Structure formats: structure tokens, C-alpha cells
Amino acid sequence: MPGEFALIDRIRDRAGRRDDVVRGIGDDAAVLALPAGHELVVTCDTLVAGVHFPEETLPADIGYKALAVNLSDLAAMAAAPAWCTLAMTLPDSDDAWLDDFLDGFLALADEHGVSLVGGDTTAGPLTITVTAHGLVPAGQALLRSSARAGEDIWVTGTLGDAAGALAQWRQRGPASAKLRYRLDRPTPRVQAGVALRGLASAGIDVSDGLAADLGHVLAASGVGARVDLGRLPCSRTLADHFEENRRWELQLGGGDDYEICFTAPAANALAIEQAMAALDLPATVVGQLEAEPGLRLLTPEGGAWSPPATGYQHFQGGHA
Ligand code: ADP
Ligand code: MG
Numbered sequence: 001m002p003g004e005f006a007l008i009d010r011i012r013d014r015a016g017r018r019d020d021v022v023r024g025i026g027d028d029a030a031v032l033a034l035p036a037g038h039e040l041v042v043t044c045d046t047l048v049a050g051v052h053f054p055e056e057t058l059p060a061d062i063g064y065k066a067l068a069v070n071l072s073d074l075a076a077m078a079a080a081p082a083w084c085t086l087a088m089t090l091p092d093s094d095d096a097w098l099d100d101f102l103d104g105f106l107a108l109a110d111e112h113g114v115s116l117v118g119g120d121t122t123a124g125p126l127t128i129t130v131t132a133h134g135l136v137p138a139g140q141a142l143l144r145s146s147a148r149a150g151e152d153i154w155v156t157g158t159l160g161d162a163a164g165a166l167a168q169w170r171q172r173g174p175a176s177a178k179l180r181y182r183l184d185r186p187t188p189r190v191q192a193g194v195a196l197r198g199l200a201s202a203g204i205d206v207s208d209g210l211a212a213d214l215g216h217v218l219a220a221s222g223v224g225a226r227v228d229l230g231r232l233p234c235s236r237t238l239a240d241h242f243e244e245n246r247r248w249e250l251q252l253g254g255g256d257d258y259e260i261c262f263t264a265p266a267a268n269a270l271a272i273e274q275a276m277a278a279l280d281l282p283a284t285v286v287g288q289l290e291a292e293p294g295l296r297l298l299t300p301e302g303g304a305w306s307p308p309a310t311g312y313q314h315f316q317g318g319h320a
Helices: 004-014 059-076 095-111 163-169 175-184 190-195 210-221 234-242 244-253 266-280
Strands: 021-023 038-048 080-090 115-123 127-136 153-158 202-206 225-229 260-264 283-290 293-296
Touching: 004 095, 004 115, 059 080, 059 095, 059 127, 059 175, 059 190, 059 202, 059 260, 080 095, 080 175, 080 190, 115 293, 153 266, 163 175, 163 234, 163 244, 175 234, 202 210, 210 225, 210 244, 210 260, 210 283, 210 293, 234 244, 234 266, 260 266, 266 283
Parallel strands: 080 115, 225 293
Antiparallel strands: 038 127, 080 127, 153 260, 153 283, 202 260, 225 283
16 A cells, blocks of 8 residues: 555545645745736635545545535635645555545646645545635635625525535435535635635625525624515426425525625626626526525515524534
8 A cells, every 4th residue: 555655645646736836745845926916805614524535535525525514615706717736644555545536636627827836745534625826816805704784795606506406315315416416516616716806795604594594694794684485596407306495495505606696786787797607607696685684585475484403513413
């Protein structure tokens, strides 16, 4: 079995290298050149086998998703991703597993021009931690705390597919490959995040379900919201597999969507639609921010609706 250093060599041989990487993998730490006038945006996410992905998930999908969830956080800050580090805890050293993992990880890194510049390699239960670094022109990061009452609430793409896949997987019944793909290969909305600079007021990526994540924006901004359930963007596949009430549960309380939920003044709606159309990414207004605190969910008939479950929380027994 290859040792730690052989694995690191294997990773270094395959990692791409941007011009602004002064020193990448191989020294005690990476040295990166920062462009003038920009702020560094840093995020870190851990995936634990059996908690964040089913144990039998393909290594290429684990590699892809480990980076995707971090790029999603950068996108929600309107940052352009630049560099990442990879801390891997592996049950054993297995070249074939590592190669497959890197296939998924580096394909996404290359797609977005992200260089893997360092990391750590240890033995133990399968756990992958990625730190991603992005750049944003000074002062232009999209925060959770700057939403204002009266603004529109937008969501990119569609919601609920990944939660639908997880629900099907838990029931061990018929499963949709399309939904499963959205769970295993979420698309980080990198270009959308950058395009929203100057147009959106506040943003967050939807990783824990829209209700929980929008709730963070509301709390940070000191506002409330009304969301119209009939406007929640839903894929045809999700509609084919789940009836309406169950869909709302999946869309609001599920998670793993990695879409961006953002707010913007109504005056920016046309410019936002044009920016998203240029990216071939649908974006939908799902409600409005209101001065009264709290999240009000309205059915198409105008009745109040309460979700049976809220977002996932570690140490709190997961879903209710
Ligand atoms: P140190 O003991 O100084 O932390 P390591 O032996 O852990 O050094 O790492 C050697 C080099 O390999 C460092 O540049 C480190 O960033 C890089 N590295 C280690 N593990 C990984 C990994 N899983 N992915 C990318 N780079 C890694
Ligand atoms: Mg180390």
C-alpha cells in the first residue's frame, strides 16, 4: 500500500496550477499572490461518510461534492473561486480510490479555474475537509445581513431534488437517477454569484433547506418574509415523483440543493432576469421580505402552511 507521501505525490502530479500560485503543494504552506483591490473570501466544509453522503457513494462523486459545497459557499458571497486545500482522512491508502476521488474533485476544480494548493493526509474514518478561497472586489461580498423589507426573495435553479433523492434512498424503494444525480453532483452556482454583484442585496446558499437558510438571512438582517409555496421552483422530475405537500416539505426542509437564495429590490428584477438568462440559469421570485419578523409560508389558496421539519442540525438529532 502506498504511504502518505506517495499519495501526496499522486495528488500533486494531477493538481492544476494557476499563475497566482507562488508555491503550491510541496512546501510547509502555500504562497498565493493576491490581486490589488480585492478581498479574500474563505470557507471550509467537511463531509463525513454516513453523515453527509451514503457510505456507498462513488469516490468520484465524493470528490466532486466535497469541492462543490465549498464553491457554493463562495458563490453565495459573490466571490470568484481561486484556490482550495484538501484535508483527507482515509481508512486505508488506496491508489484506485484516490484516482477516482481526484477525477471528481479536479474536474470541478478545472471547470472553475481553481488550483488545489495544499492539504493534509491522515488515516481514520473517511472524512473529507475542503477549504476554498475566493476573491471579490473590495466591499462587494454578498452578506446575509443586508436584506431590506420590501425586497424580492429569489432562488436560482430548482429546489428539492436532492432531498427527494435522499427520501427515496431512505425508503429503499424506487429511485430516480435524475434526482440522485442532483444529490451526488450539485452544481455550485459560481457564475450566478459573480453576476449578482451590484444587483442582489443579500444572499445565502441553500444547503440546509430554504426555510432554515432563508431564516438565517431574516435573522441576520432583522426582517421577516412571506414565501408563496406555489412559486417554489420545482423540477419536472420532482413533480413526477412527489405530490405537492410532500414537495413543499422537501423544498423547504430538505437541503443539499446548493442553489443561491438572494434578495434584491424590485427595481433590479429585469437586470437580474437578464443576467441569469445569459447564464442559462432560471431564477424565480418566491416571495417578499417584510418588516414583521418571522417566515410566513402561504399556499396557492392563501392559507398559512407549517412545515413538519426544519433544516438539518448536527448534535440535534437531525430532522424532526
Ligand atoms: P506538513 O507535515 O508540513 O504538514 P505534509 O507532509 O502534511 O506537510 O504535506 C506536505 C505537502 O503536501 C504540503 O504542501 C501539504 O499542503 C500537501 N498535502 C498534504 N496532503 C494533501 C492533500 N490531501 N491534498 C493536497 N495537498 C496535500
Ligand atoms: Mg500536514
